[in-house]
Amino acid sequence: MQDGARLSSVVRHFLLAVLVLAAPAQALALSGRVSSAEEGPMEGVLVSARGAGSSVTVTVVTGKDGSFSFPALAPGRYSLSIRAVGYEPDSAGEADARENLDLRLRKAADLAAQLTNTEWFMSMPGTNEQKRPLIECMSCHTFERIARTKYGAEQMFDVLKRMTTYANNSTLQKVQIRKVERKYDEQNLRKLAGYLATVNLSSGAWSYPLKTLPRPSGRATRVLITEFDLPRKTIAPHDVRTDASGLVWYSNFVENFLGQLDPRTGKHVEFAYPVVKPGAPLGALALEADQAGDLWLAAMFQTGLVKFDVRKKSFQLFRLPGEMNNDASQQSMVMPAQSQVDGKVWSNEVSKQSILRLDLKSGKYELFDPFKMMGGSHSPYGLVADARNNLFFMDFGGEAIGRVDAGTGKTMIYPTPTPRSRPRRTMMDRDGKVWFAEFAANKVAMFDPAKETFQEWDLPTPHTYPYDVFVDRNGELWSGSMSSDRILRIDPRNGASVEYLLPRQTNVRRVFVDNATTPVTFWVGSNHGASIVRLQPLD
Amino acid sequence: MGMHDEAPDEGLVFFGFVKDARGAPIANAKVTATMNSGNSFIVQTTATGLYRLPTFSKQINPADVTIACAKEGYKQTRVTRRPVVKADPPKPVETECRMERG
Numbered sequence: 097m098q099d100g101a102r103l104s105s106v107v108r109h110f111l112l113a114v115l116v117l118a119a120p121a122q123a124l125a126l127s128g129r130v131s132s133a134e135e136g137p138m139e140g141v142l143v144s145a146r147g148a149g150s151s152v153t154v155t156v157v158t159g160k161d162g163s164f165s166f167p168a169l170a171p172g173r174y175s176l177s178i179r180a181v182g183y184e185p186d187s188a189g190e191a192d193a194r195e196n197l198d199l200r201l202r203k204a205a206d207l208a209a210q211l212t213n214t215e216w217f218m219s220m221p222g223t224n225e226q227k228r229p230l231i232e233c234m235s236c237h238t239f240e241r242i243a244r245t246k247y248g249a250e251q252m253f254d255v256l257k258r259m260t261t262y263a264n265n266s267t268l269q270k271v272q273i274r275k276v277e278r279k280y281d282e283q284n285l286r287k288l289a290g291y292l293a294t295v296n297l298s299s300g301a302w303s304y305p306l307k308t309l310p311r312p313s314g315r316a317t318r319v320l321i322t323e324f325d326l327p328r329k330t331i332a333p334h335d336v337r338t339d340a341s342g343l344v345w346y347s348n349f350v351e352n353f354l355g356q357l358d359p360r361t362g363k364h365v366e367f368a369y370p371v372v373k374p375g376a377p378l379g380a381l382a383l384e385a386d387q388a389g390d391l392w393l394a395a396m397f398q399t400g401l402v403k404f405d406v407r408k409k410s411f412q413l414f415r416l417p418g419e420m421n422n423d424a425s426q427q428s429m430v431m432p433a434q435s436q437v438d439g440k441v442w443s444n445e446v447s448k449q450s451i452l453r454l455d456l457k458s459g460k461y462e463l464f465d466p467f468k469m470m471g472g473s474h475s476p477y478g479l480v481a482d483a484r485n486n487l488f489f490m491d492f493g494g495e496a497i498g499r500v501d502a503g504t505g506k507t508m509i510y511p512t513p514t515p516r517s518r519p520r521r522t523m524m525d526r527d528g529k530v531w532f533a534e535f536a537a538n539k540v541a542m543f544d545p546a547k548e549t550f551q552e553w554d555l556p557t558p559h560t561y562p563y564d565v566f567v568d569r570n571g572e573l574w575s576g577s578m579s580s581d582r583i584l585r586i587d588p589r590n591g592a593s594v595e596y597l598l599p600r601q602t603n604v605r606r607v608f609v610d611n612a613t614t615p616v617t618f619w620v621g622s623n624h625g626a627s628i629v630r631l632q633p634l635d
Numbered sequence: 636m637g638m639h640d641e642a643p644d645e646g647l648v649f650f651g652f653v654k655d656a657r658g659a660p661i662a663n664a665k666v667t668a669t670m671n672s673g674n675s676f677i678v679q680t681t682a683t684g685l686y687r688l689p690t691f692s693k694q695i696n697p698a699d700v701t702i703a704c705a706k707e708g709y710k711q712t713r714v715t716r717r718p719v720v721k722a723d724p725p726k727p728v729e730t731e732c733r734m735e736r737g
Contacts, residue, residue, distance in 0.1 A: 469670050471646025471690035496689060506673045511689050548665060548677055 126174065127165040128197030130158045132183060137162030138201065140311030142179040142321075144599045145191070147172055151325040151362060155599040157317040167320065169193040179599050181210050181308045207306050212601070213239050214580035217559040218307045220295045229288045231536070231561060233259075234579055236266050237624070238601065245296045252296075253289035260285075263377035265396055267624050269330045270350045272377035274397070275423035309557065309580065315594045318634040323599065324357055326626045327364060331355065333621025333628055335383035335606040339406070342612075344628055346621050347383035347393055354383075354393060354404055357628055369411045373398050376423075382479075382606075386432040386441075394430040394443060401430050401443055401454060414441075414454055420461060422447060431479035431487065438502060442487045444476045451476055451489060451500060466498050466507035467491070478521035478564070480530060482545065488530045490519035497522075497532065497543055513550050514539060521564035521606060533562035533575060540565045540575055540586065553586060556593050560584070563604060569611040574618055576604030583607075583618060583631055596633075600625055647691040651730035652684045653704045656712070660684025661734060664706040671699045680704075697728050704732035 130141045143164045146153040158164045176189030176199075183201040191197055204210055211219070216239035217227060233242065247255060260280050263272040295302070324344075326333065332349035339345065344357040353366040371378065372395075380393035380402065393402040399416040416425060424447035431442040435456065443452040443461075451464040466489070467474040475493030482488070487500040496511045497519055512519060518536035525531060530543040534552065538560050541552045553573070555562060561578040568574060573586040583596040583604070598604075603623040610617040618631040653664040666686040669675040680686045691700070702714050716730040 466674065469672070469674055469676075469692055469695055471692050494689070504673070506675070508674070509676045509689065511676070511678055549663075549679060 125166050126169055126191055126193055126195055126197070127163070128195070128199055129162045130164065130178070130180075130199045130201060131162050132201040132203075134203070138180060138183075138311075140180070140313050140317055140597075141183075141199075141201070142312075142597060142599050143199070144177045144179070145169065145174040146177075147174055151327075153323040153325070153599065155321040155323070157312055157319060157597075159317050160313075177599070179597065180311055181215070182207060207308075208240060208243065208302075211240060211306060211308070212580045214557065214559045214561075214577065215306070215308050216240065216243060217579065218309075219304055221304050222291060222295065226287075226291045228536075229284070231579075234561075234603070235264055236262070237268055242292055243296050243302065245292075246298050247293060247296065248298050249286070249290040249293040252293050253286055256285050256289050263397060265332070265349045265377055265379045265381070267330070267332050267350055269626075270332070272350060272379075272397075275376055312595065312597050315635065316596050319596050320632045320634065321596075321599060322359075322630045322632075323622070324359060324362065324628045324630070326355070326357075326628065329626050331626045332379070332623050333626070334379075334381055334623055335608075336619045336621045336628060337383060337385065337608045338610045338617075338619060339385075339389065340612075342610075344619065345383060345391060346628065347380045349381060349396075349623060350377070350379040352378050352380075352398065354380075354391065354402075359628075359630060367404065367409065367411070369393075369402050369404075370413070371398065372400065372413060372415055373421075381428040382430045384430050384432055387434070387436045390432075392430045392432045392441065394427045396428060397426050399425045399427055401427060401441060403432075414459055414461075416445075416452075416461060420445070420463065427452070429477065429479045431481050434481040434483060434485040437483070437485040440485060440502070442479050442481060442485075442500075444479065444489070446475060449474050449476065449493070451487065453487075462505075464500055464505060464507065466500065466509065470494075470509070478519065478532060480522045480524045482524065482528055488522065488524070488543070488545070490522055490532055492518050492520050492535070494518070497530065499545070510543065510548065510550070512537070512541060513552060517541075520562075523564075523566055525567045531565050531567050531573070533565045535561055535563065535578075538562070540573055542588070551588075553588060553591060555584060555586075556595065557582070564607045566607045566609045568609045568616045570616070574607050574609050576607045576620055578604055583620070585633065594633075596631060598629060598631075600627075602629060646693045647695055647697060647700075647725040648688070648727040649691070649697075649700065649702065649730065650685070650687040650727060651702070651716075651732065653680045653686065653706075653732045653734065654684055655709075656733065656735040661704075661706060661709070664704050664709070664732075664734070666732065667703045667705070669701045669703070670695065693725060697725070700728075702730045702732060704734060706734065708736060709734040710737055 141158040144155040184204045186200040260278045263274045266272045333346040334349040336346045346355045356365045376397040382394040391404040401414040403412040426446035429444045435441045439456045441454040453462045473493045476489045477492030478490040485502045495517045499508045514537040517534035520533045520535040522532035539552045562575040566574045575584040581598045585594045608619045653661045662682045664680045712733045714732045
């Protein structure tokens with residue numbers, strides 16, 4: 097009896113605790129099931145809710161039985177949307193924060209409008225050789241845009257020629273014209289134009305069936321995604337990172353602002369830095385932090401580097417001097433992470449396929465030309481520094497990573513095991529290993545500087561185009577597809593992978609993981625969608 | 636857009652084998668090609684002891700490139716190459732790096 101009484105007392109306390117904790121959550125949660133006439137209950141459907149007048153959209157994914165359940169939402173009306181390729185909602189969705197819904201889906205009237213670039217890659221006939229140049233197109237827009245044109249080869253060539261005058265930091269909302277057009281090979285451009293005229297609507301209809309990727313299933317459905325819309329459509333967040341206080345910082349690819357978002361309150365602040373090269377495209381690419389926690393931007397066509405003192409909220413500009421500066425000059429990368437070692441910050445000069453190093457004391461830049469000894473095409477891209485401020489750089493134009501010795505300035509080039517891999521962005525783990533995305537090889541890879549050896553991991557879906565990779569505190573890899581709206585989570589020990597689908601078309605660039613939460617929290621910018629995306633795995 | 640398309644590889648190519656004293660291939664050996672400038676390329680041999688370096692610039696004189704091989708438990712004994720002279724257009728340079736235990 098005594099035991100029973102004690103037990104019931106324990107149970108009562110437990111129940112009370114559950115009720116108190118869950119009162120705002122379970123009891124009032126928006127929930128329901130998703131089904132269709134074709135499939136019955138549907139797994140892997142993304143259900144998104146956005147409060148009236150809010151800039152925040154919360155997304156959950158249906159489980160095996162088609163059910164979904166939101167975390168606690170503030171009382172009020174929510175507009176609902178879904179993502180399930182091939183389907184659309186039966187009726188315009190709106191719901192109350194505590195409703196239980198039965199969402200019916202029907203076949204989508206316009207499947208082409210739902211395809212990701214990866215699905216266009218899968219659908220369009222042609223050889224990989226023919227499709228390869230398209231990866232340049234998706235930096236700025238979807239393939240749907242190309243597929244819906246009616247241009248013949250000649251008109252398409254004119255369009256492509258016009259595109260060579262656009263800066264790579266252009267979006268549909270903000271086209272930026274380069275001071276000098278990109279170099280191109282007319283024959284290659286004509287070949288591409290000819291190919292595109294066979295896959296668009298120039299003959300009146302698409303001659304090929306539209307193929308789709310499977311919906312998320314199993315582990316990929318156990319996730320909570322929150323999108324924070326930024327106040328202007330033109331904002332193109334490129335690199336996103338959080339600081340120790342949980343604030344989110346991002347670089348804006350097409351405007352001279354450093355952005356800051358407080359995800360707890362939704363408060364958004366922009367810090368403007370001056371235009372130093374009038375007439376050149378605006379905006380920055382890489383955003384990195386130094387050991388003091390101050391932030392650095394690579395100023396792209398504005399040239400030079402920009403430092404933001406986080407405490408004083410002030411900028412310091414390190415301009416690229418006139419004799420080094422030309423109309424095509426472009427600093428896309430900055431690496432200040434170990435600048436406390438020797439007072440030097442690494443960068444790149446895209447127009448010269450070279451590495452730059454800034455001396456903080458004198459403000460002078462040194463140029464290193466690691467590709468001088470090599471044939472073929474090269475482009476130094478992602479940068480990372482080791483504990484002695486030796487630099488590792490990715491050859492995005494080719495198939496190697498390189499190292500510049502901080503002391504001697506000598507370079508070493510290490511070709512990747514996979515040819516034409518086009519290594520893109522990179523990070524260093526606590527053991528000094530260099531992790532990077534092989535953009536054109538559909539792999540992520542690791543270089544061990546101590547052993548001078550590589551290891552590569554295949555990604556599960558072809559045409560993923562991973563831009564970057566991040567190793568979290570558990571040793572798991574996070575990457576994102578620039579073309580399939582999917583975030584990848586890979587365990588490098590056994591190769592097991594999960595692909596989380598994002599609710600909207602999301603041109604994924606730099607990826608970031610906040611290791612301070614349990615489980616870890618993944619962050620990325622929607623480069624074309626003017627939003628910051630937070631992904632919280634539920635396991 | 637085709638602007639990034641690789642230019643034809645017209646430059647100098649180094650390739651070859653790393654072998655032990657008896658002529659058997661050595662896998663996973665490190666091969667370093669060092670320029671006069673001190674800059675270098677580093678690759679590993681395959682299971683058949685083969686290595687292939689990325690294409691050098693046409694400006695590089697093959698005589699200015701030093702090939703060396705290394706692996707734990709081995710020491711390099713000699714490196715041979717052919718052809719040894721600069722040609723236009725450049726001819727692939729084949730090397731053989733021999734190592735012995737110790």
